[in-house]
Amino acid sequence: MKRFLTLAAALLLIAAPLGNVQAAGSGNDSSASKPSVDDTYRKAVRAVDAKKYRKAINLLNDVIDQQPRHPDALNYLGYSHRKSGDYARAVTYYQKAISLDADHRGANEYLGQAYVELGNIPAAEKQLAALKRICGTDCSEYLSLKKSLDAAVAKRAKQG
Numbered sequence: 001m002k003r004f005l006t007l008a009a010a011l012l013l014i015a016a017p018l019g020n021v022q023a024a025g026s027g028n029d030s031s032a033s034k035p036s037v038d039d040t041y042r043k044a045v046r047a048v049d050a051k052k053y054r055k056a057i058n059l060l061n062d063v064i065d066q067q068p069r070h071p072d073a074l075n076y077l078g079y080s081h082r083k084s085g086d087y088a089r090a091v092t093y094y095q096k097a098i099s100l101d102a103d104h105r106g107a108n109e110y111l112g113q114a115y116v117e118l119g120n121i122p123a124a125e126k127q128l129a130a131l132k133r134i135c136g137t138d139c140s141e142y143l144s145l146k147k148s149l150d151a152a153v154a155k156r157a158k159q160g
Helices: 002-020 037-049 053-066 071-083 087-100 105-118 121-135 140-159
Strands: none
Touching (some): 037 053, 037 071, 053 071, 071 087, 071 105, 087 105, 105 121, 105 140, 121 140
């Protein structure tokens, strides 16, 4: 009896992985016709780099549909919406990215940039402080936001 159970267990272990195997061309493999999340994300980043924000938003929405907890995709969604003039959506996506990864340098910088552009200097200063905590005062994200923030404060003082 013990030998029978051992043989049965061995057969189950061998056969188990075969249960998901499909014949080539069976039409049931949806991954062959659908690009991977990584491929879609890379296409979206290229669209952002090319300043094709509408295209980027569509691709990034596809990424988020498959991986809702993708902080980089959420960050780029925020960026694309901000560059398209939709600050409310941009801020929401940056905040979602930060809620998933509090130390996300890009999302913290871009959220700060959005606040600068909206004239919310105290909120931008909060993001600058977060970047200082995350990466210090010599990382590119900190320096970029500081430059924008300093320019906005100087402009206000000049107008004041």
